[in-house]
Each structure stands twice: as C-alpha cells, then as structure tokens.
Amino acid sequence: MIAAVDRPTVPRRLAMVPVGVLTSATYAAFLGCATGGIGVRLAPLAVMGKAGAMIEQFFDLTTADGDMPVFSVRPDSEGPHPVVVFLMDAPGMREELRNMCRRLASAGYYLIAPQLYYRKVREFNVFETGDRDTMSELMDSLSNTMVDADVGALLALLDDDPAADTSRVGTVGYCMSGPFAVTAAAAFPDQVKAAASIHGVQLATEFDDSPHRSLARSSAEVYIGCAETDKWAPPELVAEFEAAMVEHGTRGQVEWNPGTEHGYAFAERPSYDRDASERHWERLHDLFRRNLT
Numbered sequence: 176m177i178a179a180v181d182r183p184t185v186p187r188r189l190a191m192v193p194v195g196v197l198t199s200a201t202y203a204a205f206l207g208c209a210t211g212g213i214g215v216r217l218a219p220l221a222v223m224g225k226a227g228a229m230i231e232q233f234f235d236l237t238t239a240d241g242d243m244p245v246f247s248v249r250p251d252s253e254g255p256h257p258v259v260v261f262l263m264d265a266p267g268m269r270e271e272l273r274n275m276c277r278r279l280a281s282a283g284y285y286l287i288a289p290q291l292y293y294r295k296v297r298e299f300n301v302f303e304t305g306d307r308d309t310m311s312e313l314m315d316s317l318s319n320t321m322v323d324a325d326v327g328a329l330l331a332l333l334d335d336d337p338a339a340d341t342s343r344v345g346t347v348g349y350c351m352s353g354p355f356a357v358t359a360a361a362a363f364p365d366q367v368k369a370a371a372s373i374h375g376v377q378l379a380t381e382f383d384d385s386p387h388r389s390l391a392r393s394s395a396e397v398y399i400g401c402a403e404t405d406k407w408a409p410p411e412l413v414a415e416f417e418a419a420m421v422e423h424g425t426r427g428q429v430e431w432n433p434g435t436e437h438g439y440a441f442a443e444r445p446s447y448d449r450d451a452s453e454r455h456w457e458r459l460h461d462l463f464r465r466n467l468t
Contacts, residue, residue, distance in 0.1 A: 229280060236289070238328045240321075244290040244297070245329070246273055248280045255340035257467035258333055260326055260359065261288040262352035264441075265314050267299040271443045279347075282460060284467070285339045287329050291317060291352070302443075314351055319384045322355040323362040330366060343467045345369040346395075347459060349440065350407070354378055354386040357397060361389035369466035371398040373440050373455055376407040379415035387419035397427035398462050400455050402446075405437040430458065 228251035235242040246268070249256055261276050268290045276286040292299050292313045301310045326346070333339035344366045348356030353375015360370035370393070372378065372386075378399070379387040390397070397420065401413055417429045432439060432454065438446040440455045 229277065231277075236328060236332055238325065240294050240324075243293040243325060243328070244268070245287060246276065247285070247287045248273070248276050249285040249338055250280065250283055254285070254338035256283055256285040256338060257343040257345065257463070258330070258339050258341055259284045259286050259345040259347060259463065259467075260329060260356075261286055262322065262346065262348035262355045262359075263288065263291055264349040265310055265351040266301040267292065267310070267313075269300045269302065271441065278456070279459065279463075282463075284345070284463065285333070285336075287333065289325055289329060291322060291325065291355075294321075317351075317355075319354060319358040319386070319389075322352070323359055326355075326359040327363065330363065341366055343368060345371070345463045345467050347371040347373065348375060349373045350376060350438065353399075353408075357386040357393070358384065358389045360395035360397070361391075361393040364392060364394045367393075367395050369398075369462045370395045371400070371459055371462055373400045374402050374405060374408060374437050375399065377412075378408065379412050379419070387416045390419050390423040390425045393423075393425065395426075396462060396466050397425055398458050399427070399429040400440070400451075400458060401429065401431050402435040402437050402439050402451075403431060403433050404435070407437055428458075430454075 229248050230251045231246070231248045234245055236245050259279055261272070261279070263272055268288065272288060276288050280286040290298065295313055295316055299309070299313060301307060330341050330344065333341050344363065346356040346359045346367055348354070348371070353372030354377050356370045356372050356375070357378065360367040377386070379385055399413065399416065401408060413429060420427060420429070432448070432451040435448045435451045436446040438444040439448040439451040441447055442452065
C-alpha cells in the first residue's frame, strides 16, 4: 500500500499533479496497467517540461515493519526501464542523495531510494540534527536481512509498474549500505544483475549473513570502490571480501582510490574527492550498462 507524504515544493520548473486519494482503477490508469485492488495515495508528481523530462514521486510503502518513505525518479518516456535500488548512507535520506538518484536516472534507469530508518523514525538527516549518537543507534538497528526484505518489497511494488523492468535490477549502496547492496543481490539472484558498494563497510564479518558469504548465492557482477584511508573499511577487510569473490567466481572488481578518505564520492562531504567521485560515476554507468541494458 502506498500513502502520500507532504514534501516541500521542488525548486525547479515542474508540472504538478495534485495529491489525492486514488482508486485502484485510477492508479491503474496512471500506471497504464491493471492493479489488483491497491489503495493508493500519491504525493506530487514532478515532471520537467522539456526534453529529457523526469518523473519523480515521494510515497510511503507499507511493509510488515511499518510505512517506508520512498523516493523514485525515472525518465518520462515509455519503458520499461531497468531498475536501480539506491541505498542511503548512514547520515540519512537528503537532497544530496536524491540528486545522485536523478543523475543515474538520467541515463535511462528507474531509481528507487527507500528511507531505511523507517522502523525507528519518520525522517532523519544528521547534517540537519547534528545528532551522531542517534545516527549510530539507527545504523545499529538495521541488518542485512532487514534491508533484503525492504528491497524485496520495493521490487514487488515495481512488478506492477509497466515503466519498470524488474528482471533487470542493479543495487548501489554507500558506506553503511555497501553491504546491503551486495546481500540484496544474493537475496534476489534472478533479478539483481549488478551490485556496487562505494566505500562500503562490514563487507566481511563473522556472521552468517556476511556479504562475503552471500556471494555464493549471487549471480551479479560486483563493483567495490574503496578509499585508500578508511578506518571503517580497512585493507584486511576488503582483502577478505576480494578472496571470497575469487573463491566463488564472482564477476567484478575491487578498486582502490589513491589519496582518498571514506566518503570521497559525496560532493557535500569534507572528504569529497572530485576525481575519485567522477570515477565512481563512470564505474556505475559502465557496470549498469553492461548488465542492465
């Protein structure tokens, strides 16, 4: 079930569809397909009125654990478009991440980005609150299994959207969510064809659900982008993951970025490194082009 959420006006020239409760038939007309009795309340649909227009939505997806806020963006053109699940980093969902989704979507993908902390809080952005203790608590509240379930709920939703091709799915996670991108690929091996972890943490742990162990069940090509200096992802941890890639015959690449620190991909972080960040964009586009198009 999807419910609308209130969001500030998007600061661009947009054609807005008013928020309203839709019947399943109306939603079916909106999607261009039949839906089986879905009750829907949509947030504003943002459409840029020019060539290369994009469609954006904010909505809640009701899961077994609560209402999960979701942002999606896709080209305003006839699909179906390959799906990329964008998994947020620890500071929380924010406009910086939505802009990154928009950048990927402009290449022809259907981006969908959940607010993973929904089991505990409606919204969280540490750069607004400064509350790093809460951020740590929220991080610790998540598990690979939980996020696998969230990804599954998103893919099930998109199965009914003719604009989405859920047989061609990519995942990408940053920092906290790097391991989530990898384990989601193993949880849905028939759908997830490519997975990327960018300065991801905990790629190899002693637990049964460790990402490096999940490679045995995955068919995805994997890209691991690493910072040269990263206390949360030291070389020995990455080496253990890389060894598992070799053991399981995983297609992919582990790449170290000289002179960088954790968070190099984020343009609004002090650790931002323009060259490494642009390299990560090149790697993502190449990865998804090879496997999703």
